Amino acid sequence: GEDVEQSLFLSVREGDSSVINCTYTDSSSTYLYWYKQEPGAGLQLLTYIFSNMDMKQDQRLTVLLNKKDKHLSLRIADTQTGDSAIYFCAESESGYSTLTFGKGTMLLVSP
Amino acid sequence: GAGVSQSPSNKVTEKGKDVELRCDPISGHTALYWYRQSLGQGLEFLIYFQGNSAPDKSGLPSDRFSAERTGGSVSTLTIQRTQQEDSAVYLCASSLSSTGFLYEQYFGPGTRLTVT
Numbered sequence: 645g646e647d648v649e650q651s652l653f654l655s656v657r658e659g660d661s662s663v664i665n666c667t668y669t670d671s672s673s674t675y676l677y678w679y680k681q682e683p684g685a686g687l688q689l690l691t692y693i694f695s696n697m698d699m700k701q702d703q704r705l706t707v708l709l710n711k712k713d714k715h716l717s718l719r720i721a722d723t724q725t726g727d728s729a730i731y732f733c734a735e736s737e738s739g740y741s742t743l744t745f746g747k748g749t750m751l752l753v754s755p
Numbered sequence: 756g757a758g759v760s761q762s763p764s765n766k767v768t769e770k771g772k773d774v775e776l777r778c779d780p781i782s783g784h785t786a787l788y789w790y791r792q793s794l795g796q797g798l799e800f801l802i803y804f805q806g807n808s809a810p811d812k813s814g815l816p817s818d819r820f821s822a823e824r825t826g827g828s829v830s831t832l833t834i835q836r837t838q839q840e841d842s843a844v845y846l847c848a849s850s851l852s853s854t855g856f857l858y859e860q861y862f863g864p865g866t867r868l869t870v871t
Binding site for chain 2: 747
């Protein structure tokens, strides 16, 4: 079955770059997503990438996709304390189908 | 409304009782999803409604779980004879729908269910 794996915890200092990694197993994954969940809040879509892309950049966020290795990463430049949250990697086969999520990576940014 | 709303925000119930969780999607969104977020399990898909089509129930963990969507809008997730392992945050999401393109799923804040 489909599986999405990510590391559970990452700690960085304010101003550093953060890199959160994710691997997935489903070859038919067409869309790959990064969601952010702040304490007590719902999930918020940060960015997504199509499987035919290698990289997508959006302000401080850079998403890298290695389709051969089924590896996805999210890089946050100049990490701020407000970036502290749980980050979920997810995949879907189409743009409107259900999402398969990883267990989430808790990012802790210290001043 | 401004976003997806869910009620109640917190629910504590005794083992064996039935509970109903409500989701109000964003107006005009035809697709509605229920997910469950358990400690150590991450987010798992439960059920998906798309317009008037039969729902995709493939993620429901047991026949104690059911969901309805009335009038293509509000949805209710019902858990019968609750068990302690049902304790989790239940998240609802909605999106526009189409074919061949990405429509973002907007998530509600969730209902935290605790079964004692």
